[in-house]
Amino acid sequence: MGSRFAFFFLFSSIAILSTPASSDLIISKLDRRIDLTSHIVRVASTLKVENAGPAVVSEVLLTIPNYQAKNLAYLLASSYEGKGKTKGPTISLPVEVVHPKGMPLDLTTYSISLSKGLEKGESLTLDVFAAFSHSLQPFPEEITQADIQLVLFQDSAFYLSPYQVTAQSLSVRLPSARVESYTKLQNTKLVESEIKYGPYENLPPFSYNSIVVHFENNRPFAVAHELVREIEISHWGSVQINEHYNLIHGGARNKGGFSRIEYQGRPNIRGASSFRRLVARLPPRAHSVYYRDEIGNISTSSLWGDSRQTELEIEPRFPMFGGWKTSFTIGYGLPLQDFLFESEGKRFLNISFGCPIDEVVVDNLFVKASNLTQVVLPEGSKEISVSVPFSTKQWQEIKHSHLDIVGRPVVVLQKTKVVPEHNLHFQVYYKFNNLALLQEPLMLIFGFFIFFVACIVYMHTDMSISKSSASYLAKLQWDEVQATVQQVLSIINRCLTVHDKLEASLHDLSRNGDVQACKAVRKAADALFKEYAKELKPLLGFLQSSPQAAHVWPKVDELVAKEKEMQERSMLKHSSVVECYEKKSGGRDVENRVASHQAKLTALRHEVDDLLEVIDEI
Ligand SMILES: *[C@@H]1O[C@H](CO)[C@@H](O)[C@H](O)[C@H]1NC(C)=O
Ligand SMILES: *[C@@H]1O[C@H](CO)[C@@H](O)[C@H](O)[C@H]1NC(C)=O
Ligand SMILES: CC(=O)N[C@H]1CO[C@H](CO)[C@@H](O)[C@@H]1O
Numbered sequence: 001m002g003s004r005f006a007f008f009f010l011f012s013s014i015a016i017l018s019t020p021a022s023s024d025l026i027i028s029k030l031d032r033r034i035d036l037t038s039h040i041v042r043v044a045s046t047l048k049v050e051n052a053g054p055a056v057v058s059e060v061l062l063t064i065p066n067y068q069a070k071n072l073a074y075l076l077a078s079s080y081e082g083k084g085k086t087k088g089p090t091i092s093l094p095v096e097v098v099h100p101k102g103m104p105l106d107l108t109t110y111s112i113s114l115s116k117g118l119e120k121g122e123s124l125t126l127d128v129f130a131a132f133s134h135s136l137q138p139f140p141e142e143i144t145q146a147d148i149q150l151v152l153f154q155d156s157a158f159y160l161s162p163y164q165v166t167a168q169s170l171s172v173r174l175p176s177a178r179v180e181s182y183t184k185l186q187n188t189k190l191v192e193s194e195i196k197y198g199p200y201e202n203l204p205p206f207s208y209n210s211i212v213v214h215f216e217n218n219r220p221f222a223v224a225h226e227l228v229r230e231i232e233i234s235h236w237g238s239v240q241i242n243e244h245y246n247l248i249h250g251g252a253r254n255k256g257g258f259s260r261i262e263y264q265g266r267p268n269i270r271g272a273s274s275f276r277r278l279v280a281r282l283p284p285r286a287h288s289v290y291y292r293d294e295i296g297n298i299s300t301s302s303l304w305g306d307s308r309q310t311e312l313e314i315e316p317r318f319p320m321f322g323g324w325k326t327s328f329t330i331g332y333g334l335p336l337q338d339f340l341f342e343s344e345g346k347r348f349l350n351i352s353f354g355c356p357i358d359e360v361v362v363d364n365l366f367v368k369a370s371n372l373t374q375v376v377l378p379e380g381s382k383e384i385s386v387s388v389p390f391s392t393k394q395w396q397e398i399k400h401s402h403l404d405i406v407g408r409p410v411v412v413l414q415k416t417k418v419v420p421e422h423n424l425h426f427q428v429y430y431k432f433n434n435l436a437l438l439q440e441p442l443m444l445i446f447g448f449f450i451f452f453v454a455c456i457v458y459m460h461t462d463m464s465i466s467k468s469s470a471s472y473l474a475k476l477q478w479d480e481v482q483a484t485v486q487q488v489l490s491i492i493n494r495c496l497t498v499h500d501k502l503e504a505s506l507h508d509l510s511r512n513g514d515v516q517a518c519k520a521v522r523k524a525a526d527a528l529f530k531e532y533a534k535e536l537k538p539l540l541g542f543l544q545s546s547p548q549a550a551h552v553w554p555k556v557d558e559l560v561a562k563e564k565e566m567q568e569r570s571m572l573k574h575s576s577v578v579e580c581y582e583k584k585s586g587g588r589d590v591e592n593r594v595a596s597h598q599a600k601l602t603a604l605r606h607e608v609d610d611l612l613e614v615i616d617e618i
Pocket of ligand 2: 350351425427
């Protein structure tokens with residue numbers, strides 16, 4: 001820990017040597033409040049800035065050490081109109097990264113543009129709010145199920161600024177009064193769950209005095225490595241939202257495995273650092289809500305709503321400990337009239353940007369995948385423009401669904417480091433031709449018409465063919481081939497259901513530790529696989545020997561072979577996991593042993609799904 005923090009002491013001495021240009025400003029009073037009650041670090045500062053120089057000043061600089069700036073997710077600066085006690089409305093001010101000459105290299109500098117230049121002798125009060133993700137370091141980095149989670153936070157007791165600070169104070173709010181240690185300086189006190197530093201007076205520019213707080217924090221460290229939100233507008237009455245989460249507990253890694261029995265007995269003690277539930281706050285009047293993970297729909301989620309919001313409480317299949325991952329999808333429909341509006345001849349969607357789940361950090365810093373917000377617009381939309389209150393990457397894609405002719409334009413917004421503060425509304429404007437709206441029903445009507453005509457033609461031809469003709473026989477044979485193929489597909493689908501059951505039994509095992517029940521599922525699965533293989537045999541024999549089936553046979557053969565391979569893999573994986581459980585090996589061990597089986601299974605499953613689709617279309 002020492003070496004990691006050492007250089008900060010260094011740079012405070014280097015920094016003082018350089019004096020950047022805009023030192024005419026003085027911070028006459030500064031109050032800084034750091035909130036460490038969740039896993040997101042929130043810093044709110046109130047600065048009284050005074051112009052002591054002769055020239056008008058139009059920007060105020062903020063300096064943040066690089067080690068913090070790399071985790072800065074959200075930064076908002078605002079000022080009040082009016083003076084003294086009669087505060088006017090808050091105005092948020094533009095902030096951008098700048099690179100002034102002579103600034104120490106280990107600092108990132110932000111410039112706040114004032115709405116009105118600050119004259120000589122004038123002063124102004126600024127509020128600066130910053131939120132940082134991944135800024136609490138678990139220490140120790142690995143803990144057992146029964147341990148509480150301790151984290152380290154580092155900052156400076158003095159406000160790091162290019163300006164002189166006349167009077168300042170700092171308070172650090174913790175989730176509880178349980179503090180392992182904290183840096184004690186002059187004027188430091190711990191009152192319940194708050195540490196106070198200061199007041200400190202007349203500190204020169206770039207004063208820095210490192211403090212480290214080591215404290216208990218068992219709040220859910222829920223981090224979504226990737227979140228894909230799909231927002232689909234249908235002009236037929238609703239906005240459909242699907243959100244795909246890839247979630248991890250970002251706190252101290254769990255070591256020494258997990259005992260369900262210990263956990264169930266006393267979850268608050270034998271699982272203090274884990275989390276069980278997440279609450280998603282959806283808009284009011286959300287309907288058709290569902291929550292699904294890799295195995296299927298989960299009914300243990302509960303839904304509650306009033307006129308202001310809908311609360312969806314979701315419960316993963318297992319409690320989440322440090323380093324554990326889960327992926328799931330939640331979906332819901334919203335009334336169109338609440339989110340789609342018209343203005344100046346254009347339609348616009350106005351909807352919330354961020355993640356609806358409480359205190360989740362959405363992040364793709366450490367993983368290649370990115371979190372995206374997708375907006376799917378109706379086909380025929382033109383002149384699309386987007387308005388988001390912060391910077392995002394943006395591009396457009398075309399999504400094709402079966403009824404569309406030209407495909408739907410999709411606006412994609414991408415942002416890294418998203419915190420709940422980003423839960424602001426954004427707008428997508430587009431021109432929309434109402435005729436385009438008619439396209440789909442017209443296509444349906446037209447489609448049905450063609451279908452009827454085809455039926456009539458077919459029935460006529462059918463009747464006109466003599467029942468003993470060669471073509472009639474060929475047709476009968478082809479019908480038989482098709483029926484056989486359908487039977488094969490149905491058996492393969494039943495096999496896939498058995499695979500799902502095997503998978504589910506492993507999840508149950510991790511929940512209840514019932515090895516016998518798990519083995520019973522495997523035995524039953526084995527019997528079913530054998531039975532299905534018996535059923536398949538004559539069908540495959542027929543297809544192989546029938547000339548009419550010559551073009552489908554290779555695909556069917558491949559499908560059956562792949563599924564067979566899946567069976568072997570599934571069984572291997574299953575017995576490996578059960579064996580690990582019996583030997584009481586750790587979670588890491590289990591993961592290592594099944595990783596290769598799992599990868600192969602996923603690949604096979606894709607191939608089988610693709611083949612099923614291809615064959616179904618023949
Ligand atoms: C889960 O529920 C959604 C919405 O009710 C439904 O569309 C989907 O088919 C269900 N999935 C499964 C696997 O049951
Ligand atoms: C979008 O909706 C929010 C919340 O209802 C509202 O405050 C905001 O003014 C709306 N924005 C636009 C451009 O209509
Ligand atoms: C960069 C990246 O991984 N983007 C993915 C985001 O999610 C969509 C699915 O909606 C993928 O198609 C992208 O590849």
